[in-house]
Amino acid sequence: MAGCNDCYDPKDLTHTTTxxxxxLWIVVILNAGYGIAQMFGGFLAGSQALKADALDFxxxxxxxxxxxxxxxxxxxxxxxxxxxxxxxxxxxxxGVLAAAAYRMFVLNSPEPFLMSGFGLAALAVNVAxxxxxxxxxxxxxxxxxxxxxxxxxxxxNFAVIVAAGLVWLTATPWPDxxxxxxxxxxxxxxxxxxxxxSLREMIRT
Numbered sequence: 001m002a003g004c005n006d007c008y009d010p011k012d013l014t015h016t017t018t019x020x021x022x023x024l025w026i027v028v029i030l031n032a033g034y035g036i037a038q039m040f041g042g043f044l045a046g047s048q049a050l051k052a053d054a055l056d057f058x059x060x061x062x063x064x065x066x067x068x069x070x071x072x073x074x075x076x077x078x079x080x081x082x083x084x085x086x087x088x089x090x091x092x093x094x095g096v097l098a099a100a101a102y103r104m105f106v107l108n109s110p111e112p113f114l115m116s117g118f119g120l121a122a123l124a125v126n127v128a129x130x131x132x133x134x135x136x137x138x139x140x141x142x143x144x145x146x147x148x149x150x151x152x153x154x155x156x157n158f159a160v161i162v163a164a165g166l167v168w169l170t171a172t173p174w175p176d177x178x179x180x181x182x183x184x185x186x187x188x189x190x191x192x193x194x195x196x197x198s199l200r201e202m203i204r205t
Contacts, residue, residue, distance in 0.1 A: 005186040013120040023132045027150060032061030034125045038118050045114035047164075052096040052180045053122060053156045055188070059092050060129075060149040066148045079201040082141035083166055084088075086194030089149070092186030113168075119160035126154040148190045156183045 004047045035057030063085045070081035094105035159179045166175030 026132050027129045028061050028064045030125050030129050031057045041118040052183045053160050062144050063109045063149055066144050070142050078142040079198045082145045082198035090191035091186050094185045096184035108124040123157040126157050129153050141201050145194045152186050
């Protein structure tokens with residue numbers, strides 16, 4: 001019945017399944033582990049895009065862990081967890097933009113081959129994480145937040161690979177900086193969606 005406060009959609013119960021919990025543990029391990037490795041790679045390659053993507057990995061691992069902990073919480077607290085996820089993602093986006101702006105005054109070209117190598121490895125990790133979560137992308141704000149983080153990772157990694165090729169072709173750092181800005185914009189756009197959904201669920205609950 002339209003407007004029924006007691007009605008629910010089965011997809012809202014995604015967070016209660018054992019399969020979803022297992023999927024989240026896999027994603028936490030994949031993202032946190034590779035995020036640390038890629039951060040070192042970003043410093044070695046001198047790539048702002050790799051560093052931005054490494055932050056996304058670490059943020060995704062941390063936020064997925066928060067989402068995992070929130071599974072046993074009530075609806076209001078899950079919505080609050082999603083709100084925290086959205087705010088954290090927005091902070092990452094602002095941080096990446098600030099770092100890219102600083103890099104404009106220190107125009108050292110990144111090493112394109114290291115950049116592309118780490119980008120390909122990161123893409124493989126993200127495809128695996130996205131595949132694990134692909135059956136669990138619908139649900140409450142907390143579930144959708146976890147999915148958006150993983151989706152953003154895959155998009156960001158593909159962009160890093162493109163940037164590496166352009167850095168090699170142009171012998172300038174500008175493609176790397178442009179990709180870092182695009183990744184930051186993706187963070188901010190997704191954070192807006194997560195914050196909006198979580199606030200709606202807090203009000204509704």
